[in-house]
Amino acid sequence: MNLKEIVAISGVSGLHKIIGRTKTxxxxxxxxxxxxxFPTSIxxxxxxxxxxxxxxxxxxxxxxxxxxxxxxxxxxxxxKDNAETQRKFLVDVIKLDSERVYDxxxxxxxxxxxxxxxxxxxxxLLAEDNAAEAEETTEExxxxxxxxxxxxxSSGEKPKKVAAKKTAAxxxxxxxxxxxxxxxxSSKSTANTNTYRPKSV
Numbered sequence: 001m002n003l004k005e006i007v008a009i010s011g012v013s014g015l016h017k018i019i020g021r022t023k024t025x026x027x028x029x030x031x032x033x034x035x036x037x038f039p040t041s042i043x044x045x046x047x048x049x050x051x052x053x054x055x056x057x058x059x060x061x062x063x064x065x066x067x068x069x070x071x072x073x074x075x076x077x078x079x080k081d082n083a084e085t086q087r088k089f090l091v092d093v094i095k096l097d098s099e100r101v102y103d104x105x106x107x108x109x110x111x112x113x114x115x116x117x118x119x120x121x122x123x124x125l126l127a128e129d130n131a132a133e134a135e136e137t138t139e140e141x142x143x144x145x146x147x148x149x150x151x152x153x154s155s156g157e158k159p160k161k162v163a164a165k166k167t168a169a170x171x172x173x174x175x176x177x178x179x180x181x182x183x184x185x186s187s188k189s190t191a192n193t194n195t196y197r198p199k200s201v
Contacts, residue, residue, distance in 0.1 A: 001017070001119065001120055002050070002064075002120075002125065003048070003049035003050040003063060003064050003120075003125070004048060004049075004050040005017055005018050006018075006031070006048070006049045006050075006116075007026070007028065007046050007047060007048050007049065008046075008047050008049065008112070009028075009040065009044055009045065009046055009047075010044070010045035010047070011045075012044075014030055014031060014032050014115065015030075015031045015049070015112060015115055015116070016028035016029060016030050016031060017029045017030075017031055019037070022039055024039075024041060024042055025039055025040035025041055025042065025044065025046075026039065026040045026046065027039050027040075028040060031115060031116075031119060032115075049063050049064075049112070050062075050063070050064070054066050054094065054096065054101065054105075054109065055096070055097040055100040055101050056094050056095045056096055056097055057095040057096075057097050058095055061094055063109075063112075064125050064126055065126060066094055066109070067113055067116065067120075067122055067125060068122050068125055068126055069093050069094050070093060070094075070113050071117075071122035071123075073093045076089065076110065076113060076114070077089050077110060078110060078114055079107050079110050079111045079114070083103040083106070083107070086103070086106045086107065086110060087103070087106055090106060090109075
């Protein structure tokens with residue numbers, strides 16, 4: 001049994017196990033000797049123990065972790081001990097944030113812990129709690145993936161394929177070989193030459 005299956009109801013003493021569901025609420029069974037079964041209504045304020053945490057100096061600590069630390073420490077006070085003893089014990093064990101936690105909350109925590117001692121295996125409580133959380137996360141992930149597929153189908157869109165870019169081969173540059181024209185050498189002088197001829201007498 002993990003804390004996901006156990007609830008507390010405002011105004012109703014003790015803890016209760018979820019054994020079924022109705023359209024308007026839950027069907028519960030008391031964890032005490034009476035094993036009384038009853039349904040909840042919309043007006044009932046139901047708190048699942050898995051969702052509850054305690055204020056500590058290092059941040060919020062899940063109730064499962066609090067219970068495990070109390071079990072490891074041992075000799076936890078009961079609800080009949082004085083408030084100062086209860087508070088000191090929790091400050092030492094979980095570094096309780098005394099400024100934010102009321103005496104009534106500490107008393108309720110110890111009542112719950114002592115009620116669950118013979119019912120819940122605290123040695124595997126965190127493992128069960130983490131497994132349940134992981135299962136919920138997996139279900140949520142699969143649900144979201146299914147919703148995305150349905151959205152694509154309903155819109156008529158198909159998943160887009162990403163085409164691989166083709167790398168263009170470098171173009172070959174045509175190189176023209178220019179053959180120099182042979183230079184013509186002229187035997188004639190480019191300069192004008194005046195030939196002097198003596199006049200005949």
